[in-house]
Every structure is written in C-alpha cells, then in structure tokens.
Amino acid sequence: MISEKWAVAALRVFLVVLFGVLVVFQTLSLPGGIAYHTQQNPHDANLRWPLTAIAVFLVLCVQAVLVATWKLLTLVKKDRIxxxxxxxxxxxxxxxxxxxxxxxxxxxxxxxxxxxxxxxxxxxxxxxxxxxxxxxxxxxxxxxxxxxxxxxxxxxxxx
Structure with a gap:
C-alpha cells in the first residue's frame, strides 16, 4: 500500500499540474473558444461575454477547491488536520x-x-x-x- 507521505507528494504534483492547466483554460482556451463559437454563430453573439464570465468563474471555483486542498494537505503533513x-x-x-x-x-x-x-x-x-x-x-x-x-x-x- 502506498504510504501517506508519497500520496500527499503525488497529490501535490497533480494539484500543481491541474492548477496550471486550469489557468491556461481560464485565460486562453475558454475565452477563445467562446469567441470562436460566437463568430461562427452570430445569433449567439450576445452570449459571448456572459458565457465567458460564467466559464471563468466556474474555473475559479475549481481553483479555490485546489488551493484549499493544498492547504489541507499541508495540515495533514504537519499532523494538524x-x-x-x-x-x-x-x-x-x-x-x-x-x-x-x-x-x-x-x-x-x-x-x-x-x-x-x-x-x-x-x-x-x-x-x-x-x-x-x-x-x-x-x-x-x-x-x-x-x-x-x-x-x-x-x-x-x-x-
């Protein structure tokens, strides 16, 4: 069975990777994809900015969960959970x-x-x-x- 120490370390690595990917999605992929969709479908043009704001906010919610998980892992490591x-x-x-x-x-x-x-x-x-x-x-x-x-x-x- 994998030890707690290795599991915490591995989880931290994947939290950093996931956070980085989410930043790319939040700043480039989602706004760009929504802009492209509204250019291809002019009848959806009025939804561009509301959808962008919603998408960025939802990614921000996930990022808050990741930061809180990181902090909880720190407390686990210090035996203060x-x-x-x-x-x-x-x-x-x-x-x-x-x-x-x-x-x-x-x-x-x-x-x-x-x-x-x-x-x-x-x-x-x-x-x-x-x-x-x-x-x-x-x-x-x-x-x-x-x-x-x-x-x-x-x-x-x-x-």
Whole structure:
C-alpha cells in the first residue's frame, strides 16, 4: 500500500499540474473558444461575454477547491488536520461548490426554458446533480472532521 507521505507528494504534483492547466483554460482556451463559437454563430453573439464570465468563474471555483486542498494537505503533513484551522479550508471548498452549484442551477433553468431539444438540459441536469452530491458529501465530511477535531481535543485534554 502506498504510504501517506508519497500520496500527499503525488497529490501535490497533480494539484500543481491541474492548477496550471486550469489557468491556461481560464485565460486562453475558454475565452477563445467562446469567441470562436460566437463568430461562427452570430445569433449567439450576445452570449459571448456572459458565457465567458460564467466559464471563468466556474474555473475559479475549481481553483479555490485546489488551493484549499493544498492547504489541507499541508495540515495533514504537519499532523494538524484535526484542528479548527482545517475547518476554514473545508468551508472554502463547501462555498466554492455551492457557488458552482448556483451557476449550474441557473444555467439549467435558463437553458431548460429556451432549449429546443432535451440534450443540453439533460447534460446540465447531470452536472448539477453531480455537484449537489459533491457539495452534500463535503458537508458530511466537514461534520465528521468537526467531530474528530472535538474528540482529539478531548483526548489531548485527558492526556
């Protein structure tokens, strides 16, 4: 079985790679792709800037989760994960997921009202349900972390 030390190191490498790729998507690929789409489809030209803002915001939400995960990994490495300091980083994750959920729920409503076929609304519904599951899972994990932190504090008080 892979040790915790190696898993944390490997996860940090992939977090850096993922963050770098997201910066490229956020600054070049998504705005360029949306601009190209609106040039090819002039009837969508009025959606260029709102879609760009939404895409950049959603990537920003993912980046916030990555930064919070990095901070949590630092606390794991220092054996301080079961402290109140970790709860604020889990809160960052919960709030970033909640913000992304609101955006996707809004998109689902907007696209669902204006769609000619059910394809895109179904994709947005699937993504919204997936984000809902992730968000609720994070709320449960936060409660477990809070309980473990309390238990550890009580145990240190006894010792």
């Amino acid at each position: 079961f402290t109140s300091a970790s709860l604020k980083w889990v809160d960052v994750i919960v709030w970033a997921v909640a913000a992304a959920w609101l955006v996707f729920a809004g998109l689902l409503v907007f696209v669902g009202i204006n769609a000619d076929d059910p394809g895109m609304p179904m994709v947005l519904f699937l993504v919204t349900v997936g984000i809902t599951v992730i968000g609720l899972l994070m709320v449960v994990m936060r409660a477990l972390l809070r309980q473990a932190t309390t238990l550890r504090s009580d145990l240190e008080g006894v010792i």
